[in-house]
Amino acid sequence: MSWNNQEMCDEVIALFKDGATVNLGIGMPTEIAERIPASKQIWIHAENGVLGVEGRPTKKTVSPTLINAGKETVSIKKGASFFDSSLSFGMIRGGHVDYCVLGGMEVDCEGSLANWMVPGKKLTGMGGAMDLVNGAKAVFVMMNHFSKDGAVKLVPKCTLPLTGLKVVNLVVTEMGIFKPVGSKFEIVKLAPEVKEADLKFNH
């Protein structure tokens, strides 16, 4: 039994220290914001210029000028602050953000990440990902274990253009939590009933 998306979010949340500052990438990691218990006192940073994202607004409180990096409407908690993009990335590049959680296309054994383009096929741009992977104190990648064509996304060496070289601390997939240690992925934790052979690692 692999984890569903909510369970994956909860696994990531369990890795956060209380009171930490966290940046959440577009896509799968965004959902984490809605599942963090208030008791953890996490400060969510969105690189478009807000520290203190809470969850979602109501029809009454929704504001077109209050969004996250995925351009989705959000709500903020007490003590939240707004700032410009330079200060926002200063928080990231300056090493003030404790964790960032990003989506991924490939992560390799050395901790390199690819998530911004597939040559000749898909070009999204790196957005803030290259700054985040080089600036946050810890970098977590949250992604599906396998691509749509069934290939395992945790690879010996990335083949796609890199977002960052040797930057990833942990990878969380529906199969478990894995740590790139140079020549292989170390298993930190497996989802219930998942066996090592199910991981299909080819290193």
Next chain:
Amino acid sequence: MNKVFKNARSALFDLKSDITLMSGGFGLCGIAENCIDALTEMEINNLTIISNNIGNSGRGLVKILKQNKIKKAYCSYVGGNPDLEERINKKEVVVELVPQGTFAERIRAAGMGIRAFYTPTGFGTLVAEGKEIKDFDRPCIMETALHADFAIIKAEIGDTFGNLYFKETARNFSPLMAMAAKITIVEVEKLVQVGELSSDQIHLPGIFVQRIFQGQNYKNDIEFLKLSGEV
């Protein structure tokens, strides 16, 4: 010196072809709607645009992109913009993708008189190709300042000197661009007299603003409406 103009068309009177133009906003949040609409009506082309996103789904800067007025763009993210992707593939528009933090800092550097800086962002990636690398505590790449002839930005409230107050996350790149451009044109939801904005409220001092006008008919589009209770 009077900085107040009647509308976007009058404030953009000397904006010509072949110039470099910064445009504030993150996605559609905080974009200079009136100025962009005015650009669609002007006989200009060969623009170099510096903007985090080049609009989205027919909105924002996509309006002038579709008129083939843009020859080059600096941005960090092109996802969700099929019109741009099509023009990149046909080689009608040259896009330089810049990591967002480097993008912001290159613009800030221009405004602050910094010629270049070193950052670890992009080391070991395509972004580092052809750039000077220097080893500090870790390898860093040299990035240079990004200047512009004009900037078009939007603020919530502005006074007649150009002091600006931004709302929530609509601030993003706009104050940086105001500092980096030779001529900064600001449209505001509300134009007030000097003194009506308290000095403590001013996010960007008017020294960085050359022209300002009271905007109108704002759409303030939401790209992805998400409400509590919905996934």
